[in-house]
Amino acid sequence: MRGLRAVVLCAALLLGQSVAAEHLRLVGDAWPPFTDTALSRSGLAVDLVSSALRRAGHSTEYVQVPWARVLLGLQQGDYDIIVAAWYSDERSRYGLYSKPYLSNRVRFLRRSGSSIEFHGLDSLLPHSIAVVRGYSYAPEFDADSRLHKVPVLEFAMGARMLAAGRVQLTLEDELVGQYYLNHDLQGIRNSIEFVGPPLSENGLHILMRRSHPLHKQIIADFDREIAAMQADGSYQGIFKYHGL
Numbered sequence: 252m253r254g255l256r257a258v259v260l261c262a263a264l265l266l267g268q269s270v271a272a273e274h275l276r277l278v279g280d281a282w283p284p285f286t287d288t289a290l291s292r293s294g295l296a297v298d299l300v301s302s303a304l305r306r307a308g309h310s311t312e313y314v315q316v317p318w319a320r321v322l323l324g325l326q327q328g329d330y331d332i333i334v335a336a337w338y339s340d341e342r343s344r345y346g347l348y349s350k351p352y353l354s355n356r357v358r359f360l361r362r363s364g365s366s367i368e369f370h371g372l373d374s375l376l377p378h379s380i381a382v383v384r385g386y387s388y389a390p391e392f393d394a395d396s397r398l399h400k401v402p403v404l405e406f407a408m409g410a411r412m413l414a415a416g417r418v419q420l421t422l423e424d425e426l427v428g429q430y431y432l433n434h435d436l437q438g439i440r441n442s443i444e445f446v447g448p449p450l451s452e453n454g455l456h457i458l459m460r461r462s463h464p465l466h467k468q469i470i471a472d473f474d475r476e477i478a479a480m481q482a483d484g485s486y487q488g489i490f491k492y493h494g495l
Contacts, residue, residue, distance in 0.1 A: 272308040273465060277301065278330035280318040284430050284493060285335050288315045295493045296335040299352060300457055302489065303480060307472035317404060319385045325460050336458040339387040347466050350474045351454025355424040357388050361446045362413060367420065369447030381409030381421040388422060389451035407435055414439040422450060
């Protein structure tokens with residue numbers, strides 16, 4: 252029996268299939284249109300990730316908590332997978348990244364009519380910038396200790412501080428910023444605006460805790476199924492479902 256089991260396991264690996272079905276605890280913060288329990292299927296990213304993992308034979312549940320708790324919870328083993336994460340060396344120490352399955356353009360926002368322009372990091376030195384605590388925007392920006400960064404809990408808070416003149420800049424993924432300005436932040440939509448070229452264009456990954464015994468196999472499952480979804484059209488179908 253042991254020999255037969257070994258043959259079955261080897262065959263599964265050679266065929267690129269999951270060795271075992273797992274129930275996986277997915278986590279993210281409120282980041283519409285990508286992740287938000289108030290949205291249908293909890294948003295685009297949750298839908299893509301859960302669909303790919305389900306195709307690989309895994310079941311999932313999704314929990315939404317503040318970003319700082321997302322990172323801490325993954326490290327403590329409370330959750331298995333962060334649904335939407337940009338790459339950082341620090342996180343790679345405790346989590347394994349998938350291949351990117353989405354892309355984000357991160358841009359600065361200023362008060363409407365402001366003369367502030369973005370032309371590299373040095374152009375930011377005179378200005379205060381609202382940043383979400385725990386977020387990674389771009390390696391050079393994250394590591395630049397010269398910049399006056401004001402930590403906030405979420406983008407909406409930073410945007411309101413910007414509109415009120417309490418900070419001079421904030422930044423966010425372009426689609427996310429537009430979503431907020433068309434929904435929760437309609438009241439300040441005309442008070443702030445995007446400025447300049449993107450700070451960065453980031454691949455969006457899932458991040459799985461390395462302490463999970465099957466983390467390598469599950470990431471391989473995910474990468475395989477996302478590629479299959481892109482090939483068979485179901486990936487594009489999910490975008491269409493979410494109006495994107």
